[in-house]
Amino acid sequence: MPSLVQQIFAQKLSTLSKEKILEWFMNVTFADGHATRDEHHAFHEGHKALNMMLKDDFITEATTKTARAVEMQVGSLVTSAPWPSPAEEGKDLEPWEKAGDVTFHDDGTVDANFYSLIVNYMGQIVIDMLWGKALIRNNPDLQKDLWDFDEGVHHLVTSLLAMSAAGRRAVTARTRLTKAMEEWHTAMAAVQRGDDPGPQYQDLDDVSEVMRVRVKTWVENHASAKLQGTNDVSVLWGVNVNSNKNVFWMLLQIYSRPELLSDIREEIAEYVKVSPTGECGSNGFSKLQIDVDGLCKNCPLIKASFYETMRMNMSGLGIRQVNQDLVLKESAHDATMFGKKRPQSYRIPAGSTLVLGNGTMQQDPRIFEDPDQFRPQRFIDKEGKDGSVRVNMKNLHTFGGGSYKCKGRYFAEKEMLIFAASILVMWDVGPVDGDALILPKMGLAGASRSPAADIRVRLARRYQ
Numbered sequence: 458m459p460s461l462v463q464q465i466f467a468q469k470l471s472t473l474s475k476e477k478i479l480e481w482f483m484n485v486t487f488a489d490g491h492a493t494r495d496e497h498h499a500f501h502e503g504h505k506a507l508n509m510m511l512k513d514d515f516i517t518e519a520t521t522k523t524a525r526a527v528e529m530q531v532g533s534l535v536t537s538a539p540w541p542s543p544a545e546e547g548k549d550l551e552p553w554e555k556a557g558d559v560t561f562h563d564d565g566t567v568d569a570n571f572y573s574l575i576v577n578y579m580g581q582i583v584i585d586m587l588w589g590k591a592l593i594r595n596n597p598d599l600q601k602d603l604w605d606f607d608e609g610v611h612h613l614v615t616s617l618l619a620m621s622a623a624g625r626r627a628v629t630a631r632t633r634l635t636k637a638m639e640e641w642h643t644a645m646a647a648v649q650r651g652d653d654p655g656p657q658y659q660d661l662d663d664v665s666e667v668m669r670v671r672v673k674t675w676v677e678n679h680a681s682a683k684l685q686g687t688n689d690v691s692v693l694w695g696v697n698v699n700s701n702k703n704v705f706w707m708l709l710q711i712y713s714r715p716e717l718l719s720d721i722r723e724e725i726a727e728y729v730k731v732s733p734t735g736e737c738g739s740n741g742f743s744k745l746q747i748d749v750d751g752l753c754k755n756c757p758l759i760k761a762s763f764y765e766t767m768r769m770n771m772s773g774l775g776i777r778q779v780n781q782d783l784v785l786k787e788s789a790h791d792a793t794m795f796g797k798k799r800p801q802s803y804r805i806p807a808g809s810t811l812v813l814g815n816g817t818m819q820q821d822p823r824i825f826e827d828p829d830q831f832r833p834q835r836f837i838d839k840e841g842k843d844g845s846v847r848v849n850m851k852n853l854h855t856f857g858g859g860s861y862k863c864k865g866r867y868f869a870e871k872e873m874l875i876f877a878a879s880i881l882v883m884w885d886v887g888p889v890d891g892d893a894l895i896l897p898k899m900g901l902a903g904a905s906r907s908p909a910a911d912i913r914v915r916l917a918r919r920y921q
Contacts, residue, residue, distance in 0.1 A: 532742025
């Protein structure tokens, strides 16, 4: 019940915590060899460095860098080609195009595996923004490993490794990811000492401030390579696994609804548009001009579509260890909503484990009417005599709550709106065959659902 969840979020860490659960998760999922548990102080200092992601300076830096990169590169989501095959002209594809297995047509349209295209396109820009371009340049299969790991992560957690090919691929990918992050950390730490980082990492000037501080914090607290590497892989996974997938689902939902697509394009037109001066971005395609502040503050329909996408596609669990006896009481409103004559109270004894089933709540028709329908308007409230609107997450807790609320939530919201809006402005997306996009079934993997199978789509450029 919403009232019970809010009470759980309000508890102090002395009553409810997830420290032991996090230590277990880091060991079984990221193979940290209990480093998170055994290097308690270093872990918490490194984790505190991520608090920078909540500060205005980081959010401004990250969103500005992301928006500027998207302005230049969204025209190259797929490159245009007047020839049947770019390879015939010696033209190399962008990494995300290769991942999306693009094929070009003489009429200028392009077919692609949309999930792979979107998550790798976003991943390239966000990873470059946070860790600098050298990380992927020196580890060109980094994103393949990241998504192989994500595909098998639930197998690791449920100990299905012995019988699961996906689990075994995840272990192999995890090993390479950890090695890559350890090498990056070693180079960044060398730069901060004034030493030579080696030939592969000569240019680390583009690394974000939050990651610079995190490296400095690891070094100052004598973190082992195991603690640093596995925890940095967890952050790499965390900043990609939810945002990238949800942009994929959000775009499909919007493109499959012509009226919604038209309304959103009209809403964002003032804030996301082709450069009025005719500037070109990557590969000579039209450059966009993005007003991030206007997009995030004045476009309720696309923001509500983002919330509705998270409601339908995220199914993470909020887990808490009960350290002291706890009494939770339903509100009168919730009791009525759930058909009870009176509110109930629940005594949870110390030593228990509480699990918040977010996915179950998000699909409960008593909390969200018609939960199987994509209805962004459910998050839009009208206010005042002038009919102004406000977008409200209401009982949606996809970013968690209380002391453990997602540190990257403010950036994630802006990031998703930037990516989704820019693609909606620059590209038309439709089915390869037939008249309508048919959304794929959802599979497993991570907190956000992956498609059970990728979807092949046809993309057409709206601006040259």
